[in-house]
Amino acid sequence: MARATSPRAAASRTRSPAKSGPNIVSSSHLVSPRSAELSEFEFGLIVAWNAFSRWAVRCMAAAGVGELTITDVLLLHHVNHRARNKKLADICFVLNYEDTHVVAYSLKKLVAARLVKADKVGKEVLYSPTPAGEQAVLEYRRVREQCLVESLDTELNAPIGELARLLRTMSGMYDQAARAASSL
Secondary structure: OOOOOOHHHHHHHOOOOOOOOOOOOOOHHHOEOOEHHHHHHHHHHHHHHHHHHHHHHHHHHHOOOOOOOHHHHHHHHHHHHHHOOEEHHHHHHHHOOOOHHHHHHHHHHHHHOOOEEEEEEOOEEEEEEOHHHHHHHHHHHHHHHHHOHHHOOHHHHHHHHHHHHHHHHHHHHHHHHHHHHHOO
């Protein structure tokens, strides 16, 4: 009969074959003997998301548009994407936002800031950037190039692409797991 082990004990003993030390995790009680790496991935995701959020907000402030949240910044970029008008539902779908109220509130803020305009077409409201919104994302791009892209080692481009594909795969797995958890 297998002996039950506490999650903390399992976490301290679980090591990736390629590493000599324990996995770096934020919640040792969640480490599974089947995949300690998943807990390590989740911790990396948390830290990376917070760093990215801080960066995007500060980059936009350096571009001359302060007082925006990460959601505001992401929506401004998405509304500018491919110069197509976008519906609230489509924005939520593409950016994987479940709470449409958060997105609607952010869009109202962007409209009030004159970075985005809202046009009613029939029953739908379509969002598009204003000239000020277009200028803001161009300036964001300039700051991004200067502060981030110029310091990027181009040899990292291939692994970054692989990581992006992995993140999209993991996003699908988390979405499926969320649906399964909702049915419990």
